[in-house]
Amino acid sequence: MKTRSSIALVAALAATVLLAGCGERPQTATGIQSDQPPYTGSVGSAFRDAGWSGGDKTAWAQHLRARAQYGQNEYSRPVSTTQ
DSSP: OHHHHHHHHHHHHHHHHHHHGGOOOOOOOOOOSSSSSSGGOSSTTTTOTTOOOOOOOHHHHHHHIIIIISSSSSSSSSOOOOO
């Protein structure tokens, strides 16, 4: 009786493990497709930089250059003294 219940438990566990992968969504390497150019901006104001208006390509390019130069360039950041 004990072996029968342990076999049933192992079978139920195996069935659970095998069926666990059936509910997963397929993972694709494609991103979000947008019909608009990136400089048109987003709908909300949470992702907009101050002083930039959507649709202005030259201002968008200048903000990207400034962000790359001063905001995200690890070589130009000041060294932190609290390490």
